[in-house]
Amino acid sequence: DQQVKQNSPSLSVQEGRISILNCDYTNSMFDYFLWYKKYPAEGPTFLISISSIKDKNEDGRFTVFLNKSAKHLSLHIVPSQPGDSAVYFCAGRTSNTGNQFYFGTGTSLTVIP
């Protein structure tokens, strides 16, 4: 049972434009949501997080929006750069005994120069 879903396997965007990556979840117990970026043959690197009690968090070119009623979050990258081309994973965290993280299947972003 996939608790976090990323329904778009891939996305292509022109350099300088906005990239919007989407994520849906089913578990109401997630207390944080996180976005990770992954290049081939490397481990994922943390990008940005948002608490479940917030609806927006911004860090430079990256903004994450959370819509709890729709159980939906999105990552906006503005402006998109070629170096942003990577696979992006969305994750939800629960705080039961030990933190647990549930990941989506990823969206491969290609930024076209």
Next chain:
Amino acid sequence: DVKVTQSSRYLVKRTGEKVFLECVQDMDHENMFWYRQDPGLGLRLIYFSYDVKMKEKGDIPEGYSVSREKKERFSLILESASTNQTSMYLCASSLEGAVQVELFFGEGSRLTVL
């Protein structure tokens, strides 16, 4: 700078061999995790540990075991490797609680089972 180190970046093993994947973190994190990443399937949790000598099954524990004898070290063991265990294995650690939210990953170990 925080660090999660996986012992081997690339391994090639034969079917039936016993495989050890080692992971060490230097951040004094309570929680450690092993994931595997496969195309189209994302990151799937194999095992996690929230304390020394404690282990919990994740979503896909079959064919794997783990060991956590020291806080900083979490090992993944494939008792008898099979070709369907060819994958990218990712170790990660996190601090308990909300002070520092994120999960820190190692560079990954690409395992090929022939």
